[in-house]
Amino acid sequence: MIQVNALGDACPIPVVKTKNAIKELHGAGIVETLVDNEIAVQNLTKMANQKGYGVKSEKLSEDQFRVTMEIKEGSVSAGEESAQETQECLVVPEGHKKNVVVAVTASVMGTGNDELGAVLIKGFLYALTQQDELPKTILFYNGGAQLTCEGSASLEDLKSLEALGVEILTCGTCLNYYKLSEKLAVGGVTNMYEITERLTKADLVVRP
Amino acid sequence: MSEEKITFCKGGGCTAKLGAQALNRVLSLLPKGERDPDLLVGYSSRDDAAVYRLTDDIAFVQTLDFFPPMVSDPYTFGQIAAANALSDIYAMGGEVKTALNIVCFPEKWDLNILGEILRGGSEKVIEAGASLAGGHSIADADVKYGLSVTGIVHPDHIWQNNTGIPGDKLILTKALGVGILCTADRVSEAPLEGMKAAIRSMTTLNKEAALCCRNYGIHACTDVTGFSFLGHLHEMMDDGRLSCKVYSDQIPVLPGAAECADEFLLTAAAQRNRNHVGSFVRFEGIPFAMEEVLFDPQTSGGLLVAVGEKEAQGLLADLRAKGLPAAIVGEICEKEESGAEITVS
Numbered sequence: 001m002i003q004v005n006a007l008g009d010a011c012p013i014p015v016v017k018t019k020n021a022i023k024e025l026h027g028a029g030i031v032e033t034l035v036d037n038e039i040a041v042q043n044l045t046k047m048a049n050q051k052g053y054g055v056k057s058e059k060l061s062e063d064q065f066r067v068t069m070e071i072k073e074g075s076v077s078a079g080e081e082s083a084q085e086t087q088e089c090l091v092v093p094e095g096h097k098k099n100v101v102v103a104v105t106a107s108v109m110g111t112g113n114d115e116l117g118a119v120l121i122k123g124f125l126y127a128l129t130q131q132d133e134l135p136k137t138i139l140f141y142n143g144g145a146q147l148t149c150e151g152s153a154s155l156e157d158l159k160s161l162e163a164l165g166v167e168i169l170t171c172g173t174c175l176n177y178y179k180l181s182e183k184l185a186v187g188g189v190t191n192m193y194e195i196t197e198r199l200t201k202a203d204l205v206v207r208p
Numbered sequence: 209m210s211e212e213k214i215t216f217c218k219g220g221g222c223t224a225k226l227g228a229q230a231l232n233r234v235l236s237l238l239p240k241g242e243r244d245p246d247l248l249v250g251y252s253s254r255d256d257a258a259v260y261r262l263t264d265d266i267a268f269v270q271t272l273d274f275f276p277p278m279v280s281d282p283y284t285f286g287q288i289a290a291a292n293a294l295s296d297i298y299a300m301g302g303e304v305k306t307a308l309n310i311v312c313f314p315e316k317w318d319l320n321i322l323g324e325i326l327r328g329g330s331e332k333v334i335e336a337g338a339s340l341a342g343g344h345s346i347a348d349a350d351v352k353y354g355l356s357v358t359g360i361v362h363p364d365h366i367w368q369n370n371t372g373i374p375g376d377k378l379i380l381t382k383a384l385g386v387g388i389l390c391t392a393d394r395v396s397e398a399p400l401e402g403m404k405a406a407i408r409s410m411t412t413l414n415k416e417a418a419l420c421c422r423n424y425g426i427h428a429c430t431d432v433t434g435f436s437f438l439g440h441l442h443e444m445m446d447d448g449r450l451s452c453k454v455y456s457d458q459i460p461v462l463p464g465a466a467e468c469a470d471e472f473l474l475t476a477a478a479q480r481n482r483n484h485v486g487s488f489v490r491f492e493g494i495p496f497a498m499e500e501v502l503f504d505p506q507t508s509g510g511l512l513v514a515v516g517e518k519e520a521q522g523l524l525a526d527l528r529a530k531g532l533p534a535a536i537v538g539e540i541c542e543k544e545e546s547g548a549e550i551t552v553s
Contacts, residue, residue: 011391011476011479012392012395012472012475015472015473016397019471019472037476039476039480040476042483043472043474043479046474046479050496171487172487173487181229182229182232188483189487191486191487191489191548192548193490193548
């Protein structure tokens, strides 16, 4: 494994340093890059996805992030499919995992009493963090968008899921509708095309 | 002095802009005084410059722009910073009248460097037909330079950015990719030809482009700068009132920019642009490098104009005759309830 210190480096230096480290591997291996801002994490992740490397990132502190890339033999020319495989390998080392997508469509779980529903959804998201098999993606749309924003009781759980490599995506149209665009506190923003793609390509969609 | 020149460029230009998201948060909290009816374009519209009506025939246009160097040559930097600042007046349909220098410069550096920056800037102000009327300088750790510019415009002929009409064609007057190329150049990976073309593009005033546009019925206009082609196009969609199609195969791109994007020589600003407007955009089978070019922050970018379909070919021919790499890059459509605001195909 090669470690790259790109703390204090502005884009594109973290990417350039990481590319050099990958060259030094001369084949398969792991490169760990430390950066001090989330935008650099996103640019590194973009590169890994394009190149078909496995990638995960962790937030170590307010201004320290670790991006880990797994380069497989010949993965430079590999397509997107193997990218997803390696990504899963990193999250759950022992093998075959289904592509599970969780679709959170409301700020509460179940129908009946919303006060109870709010407690239930918080419990559900916490319980997700404790599962052996994590979902690949959690989608938040309509009322669900409130759960990824400031003031949500589930932010800590969602941040730890994200650190474990779970993709957290919130519908941008919904954020705009609820006037929450400036308040998103975890994960990325997505659109209906990505949401549709994640749902149709899933092996299993879980709707709490 | 040669040692200091090495650190002259730390990655600047419009890539140094604060993110739109962060900025909007602060701006929305500012106290707003009583609305002056003569302030025709102000904060609220997110346009390129402010416009204030003096009489029924004359309004003044005001703008300010400055940033750290994005190229290593001080004279070239001065030209680019000035061309970039002057551009906001052209984007409003105005005529440039006066400019003031804004400069930050390290006290211990060779003053010849400062002289070169200011020489580049004043040459562009003269080329614009304006007068350099003064300025303000500050001793600072890093170099920054730009202009505060004042121009005039007829109050009835202001080109706002959000007044396009469905059916309009979108014309872009400069090629994209200067952010990627300057970033690649910082790590010595930009192709020489590409960098030369980027500098030519950034030092070109939008004066000729604006003059061509005046002969046509322009419905909306902006200049493409830090928020990228897609970011500024999003502002033209008037908060979702309009939608548009972008013809990706018509987008003029600087030589080498796509190749550098494929090497992931990307700016932080481009990723911020993607985070800010990505959810409004639908890409239909667009290569990664082209996506990056469309999110690339431009320094001293071209005008992006909405003009009626019948006039589009005539305007395009005029722009090309002036040697500009202009192209019809898309069209404005009615808002579609279920569709994306911007569809790139």
